[in-house]
Amino acid sequence: MKLAIETIGLTKRYGSLTAVSKLNLKVEKNTIHGFLGPNGAGKTTTIKVLVGLLKPDEGTFKVLGQEVHGDMPDVRLRMGYMPELPKFPKHLRGWELLDIYGRMYGMTKQERVEQIPKLLDMVGLKGREKDFVGKYSKGMQQRLGIAQALLNEPELVILDEPSLGLDPVGMVEVRELIKEIAKEGRTVFLSSHLLFEVEQICSHVAIINRGELLISDSIQNVSNKLSKPSTMQVEVAKPSNKVVEAVKKLSFVSEVTQDGNKLIIELKTHDDVRAQISQEITKAGEVIVSMSLKEQTLEEVFMQLVTKSQGGRAE
Ligand SMILES: Nc1ncnc2c1ncn2[C@@H]1O[C@H](COP(=O)(O)OP(=O)(O)O)[C@@H](O)[C@H]1O
Ligand SMILES: [Mg+2]
CATH class of the missing domain: 3.40.50.300 (P-loop containing nucleotide triphosphate hydrolases)
Known part of the structure; x- marks a missing residue:
């Protein structure tokens, strides 16, 4: 080289x-x-x-x-x-x-x-x-x-x-x-x-x-x-702790955060897991209003990388 x-x-x-x-x-x-x-x-x-x-x-x-x-x-x-x-x-x-x-x-x-x-x-x-x-x-x-x-x-x-x-x-x-x-x-x-x-x-x-x-x-x-696995957004009628905890327990889910009526679900996989997630949410007694999958762009990955990196510089 x-x-x-x-x-x-x-x-x-x-x-x-x-x-x-x-x-x-x-x-x-x-x-x-x-x-x-x-x-x-x-x-x-x-x-x-x-x-x-x-x-x-x-x-x-x-x-x-x-x-x-x-x-x-x-x-x-x-x-x-x-x-x-x-x-x-x-x-x-x-x-x-x-x-x-x-x-x-x-x-x-x-x-x-x-x-x-x-x-x-x-x-x-x-x-x-x-x-x-x-x-x-x-x-x-x-x-x-x-x-x-x-x-x-x-x-x-x-x-x-x-x-x-x-x-x-x-x-x-x-x-x-x-x-x-x-x-x-x-x-x-x-x-x-x-x-x-x-x-x-x-x-x-x-x-x-x-x-x-x-x-x-x-x-x-x-x-x-x-490139990181994707994120899913699920809008539910009335989010509760119960539904958040239930989704968190799924093996392919790494994190769940709640934003108003939306659950932001970070996935460890690129597979289509919408069916399993909707099943789990329904089982927890919740009604799904909408569901969307969001792939992370390289731009977002770059931003995360840069925001996370620490040290080196005496501030
Ligand atoms: N002449 C200088 N004197 C003191 N600090 C400087 C000087 N030039 C750059 N810096 C500081 O050094 C760091 C790196 O700057 P720089 O190399 O210009 O970064 P970049 O080109 O990536 O924006 C910054 O914190 C900047 O404020
Ligand atoms: Mg410069």
């Missing part, structure tokens, strides 16, 4: 706050790898360490197979990086901005003249390159940021919350763009606090909360590992 990123015990503190704690992360080459976690989880801090903007307090890491100590070696030139909510000088035109970045990367005039129009086309800014960045919408600025991250034809592209602040259309456009980048054979590592976004474009995901890695695997394996 060839790795684009590998961190071993990576730790970063801000004073007494441990923002990233003993992180062991592996990102395989040629994947779109999501780095998922709620706000404040430690995503941006990790990314800043990976691109050389922050020094870790503990641990080691490799980028594109090279161990990084102290100053970033040449590997920096083999990766592209878009910071969270990139802010560009408003008085520059789109193409000028890319031209300036191209010079910073040491690209020749010839290379810039060839590469910049191609990138502007790819990110959907063709025809708008002479407009001032200050006139660009958020989505256009974000796409310009992605073009900037691709200028040096990087093997690894790191995008920090590429769809933050975008409307739904802008988000779809950015997702399509990321898929295209991956098709060109580049590894993409992107952070996000939105599960559905990661689910839609990533082949792999690492979930972080309070600086700690909770799980890292292919999307398929994560959903298999985490």
Whole structure:
């Protein structure tokens, strides 16, 4: 397995706050790898360490197979990086901005003249390159940021919350763009606090909360590992303790809670057990008004995982 990123015990503190704690992360080459976690989880801090903007307090890491100590070696030139909510000088035109970045990367005039129009086309800014960045919408600025991250034809592209602040259309456009980048054979590592976004474009995901890695695997394996049995909602005419206790005793039921006239029944099974449950409720002398089965979405599982995870951070 060839790795684009590998961190071993990576730790970063801000004073007494441990923002990233003993992180062991592996990102395989040629994947779109999501780095998922709620706000404040430690995503941006990790990314800043990976691109050389922050020094870790503990641990080691490799980028594109090279161990990084102290100053970033040449590997920096083999990766592209878009910071969270990139802010560009408003008085520059789109193409000028890319031209300036191209010079910073040491690209020749010839290379810039060839590469910049191609990138502007790819990110959907063709025809708008002479407009001032200050006139660009958020989505256009974000796409310009992605073009900037691709200028040096990087093997690894790191995008920090590429769809933050975008409307739904802008988000779809950015997702399509990321898929295209991956098709060109580049590894993409992107952070996000939105599960559905990661689910839609990533082949792999690492979930972080309070600086700690909770799980890292292919999307398929994560959903298999985490997907929980379903919940059933039964509305009854007059719920009583007796009926709650009776249902709780069923071997395939893990928990029963009462919400008004509804019994929320958590099941240990994916089998259709409606008949057994209705029988039990009727036996307890209760009348069923309605019954519905609810599968848990990956989003709910993610929320539970993140809410349950504790520790790591000195509050
Ligand atoms: N420069 C900083 N100084 C002090 N604390 C910081 C700094 N940057 C981030 N933090 C804190 O570190 C934690 C992780 O932040 P961050 O890496 O930005 O998370 P994420 O990108 O997942 O939202 C948060 O509690 C945040 O408040
Ligand atoms: Mg962040």
